Amino acid sequence: MRFDGWPHRAALGALLVSTAVLYLWDLSASGWANGFYSAAAQAGASNWTAMLFGSSDAANAITVDKTPAALWIMDVSVRIFGLNPWSILVPQALEGVAAVAVLYAAVRRVSGPAAALLAGAVMALTPVAALMFRFNNPDALLVLLLVIAAYCTQRACEKDSSRWWLVGAGVAVGFGFLAKMMQAFLVLPGFVAAYAVAGHRPLRRRLLDIAVFAVAMVVSAGWYLLLVEVWPSDSRPYIGGSQHNSILELTLGYNGIGRLTGDEPGGLGNMNFDVGWARLFGHAMGADIAWLLPAAVICLAAIAVSTRRAPRTDTTRAASIIWGGWLLVTAVVFSLMNGIVHPYYTVALAPAIGAVVGIGSTLLWRHRFCPPAATALAGIVLVTAVLACVLLSRADGWLPWLRAVVAVGGVAAATLLLVSGQLGATSARAVAALAVVVSLAAPAAYAVATAATPHTGAIPSVGPARHRFSPMGPGGLLNASTPGxxxxxxxxxxxxxxxxxxxxxxxxxxxxxxxxxxxxxxxxxxxxxxxxxxxxxxxxxxxxxxxxxxxxxxxxxxxxxxxxxxxxxxxxxxxxxxxxxxxxxxxxxxxxxxxxxxxxxx
Incomplete structure (x- = not known):
């Protein structure tokens, strides 16, 4: 299902405008959102040293417990527009719209505009995306930079591409590190494997290019670490999150290996109460990200089968390695890590799920005349509908009719997909539209409910207000104080x-x-x-x-x-x-x- 010209441009415009509305509407209702970062933006907007180091206060006592790239953008916004909820939160919303646009551009190069629109819609309507692109944690900038890096890697794999695309990918990952440290590196196995397998250059040149990519990444991330390490400690704030005033300790410990092992000096201790493959589907994370996760896995398998005899440089295979590697490595790490992990971290999975679903489902649709492809499409819709009903049941009493609609619609769409290869063009398009609507209805409703609910504190949650999971009360660790x-x-x-x-x-x-x-x-x-x-x-x-x-x-x-x-x-x-x-x-x-x-x- 391909379309070009003005219908394509109109559909893209509708996708981006709708995303902007979802992420920007009534944004100030969350107030300061995460006061921890809002106060740091306030400090950085009034003091250049505080801005450089990401200090919590303008007198530079201590920094936040992350590298400050996300704060730099908020600092500039506050310097220009003054300190208010809009100047704090709008940068993240715009980063979300930009991430959807870049994801669209990447998928369109491989599978066409229909797949790209589906990928962008899946990402935009993922509940955790509607949460974090309306919030002032560093995850929004991280996701945007990683999507840019994926796009650049994909361009680098194309014929007659310039090495500079791979350099651009390295720079984007490096600055992603400056947004949220070592989480940015979870995409590297997929990126490196895609270029090593599918790049058009001879093997020796590909290996050299990967080395250049690594150098670009290290320089883009490392300059800041070097700056902080050589800066006299008595003329900068203490490095928050470390026990010895060291950004290297923060990188490798509290925000590094400690997140995997649970051994985080100054952290909260081992948090492996739900560790395992089911974590992403459990009560803590399921409503954030799980809605289309099985669909993405099926689509990834379908791409692998469909491209098994394709040339080494096949662009669809390259894209599947990029996005599939991102998805699988990140999902495994989030499932098995024993240290501090919060449900909203899963926003990093949203672009990969969107891309894989967009590419894989479109590929299956083009082969729907073959029974295995039609069966896979039906299976995707059916398992997505079943999972949606399970996740919706956890928000007992909220839109009870939606579960019935998704269940009936899912069975109907799956049944029709089994015979979609025998239908005429108009009827087939109607079936495809029904399948998309049924698959996205539940996460879209949950995303809208998330966007309509104010969020504050250090651990925001998805969903309608009365069903949000809030493990801590007001004040203390999670919420900023509210003085009279x-x-x-x-x-x-x-x-x-x-x-x-x-x-x-x-x-x-x-x-x-x-x-x-x-x-x-x-x-x-x-x-x-x-x-x-x-x-x-x-x-x-x-x-x-x-x-x-x-x-x-x-x-x-x-x-x-x-x-x-x-x-x-x-x-x-x-x-x-x-x-x-x-x-x-x-x-x-x-x-x-x-x-x-x-x-x-x-």
Missing amino acids: PGLTATLAADADDYTWVAAALGSNNAAGYQLATGAPVMAVGGFNGTDPSPTLAEFQRYVADNDIHYFIRGRLTFGRWGAASSGSREATAIADWVETHFTPMTIDRAIIYDLTRGPKNS
């Missing part, structure tokens, strides 16, 4: 006289006070409260020098004063020292200590 007007006024008074208007336990607690006052607030212990920044001695020196006005007593979810299963206990020591030596006062039900009034009498 009295406390805000107290903190803001004479703020210019201090380096930090206050110190608070953990980055999320500090972020809320900082966003409310517009003044730097020190995040004691970093995100989890387990980083040794500042040490007790350093904090005491800041107090002696009148650098900090208030200490705000708060809580972190894991243990007293944020003592998790590993990492530093300096935050505990600081909180205990303040409680022992200073007099508490209560404002808006918050307990604060004025550190400038001197110790209380013993």
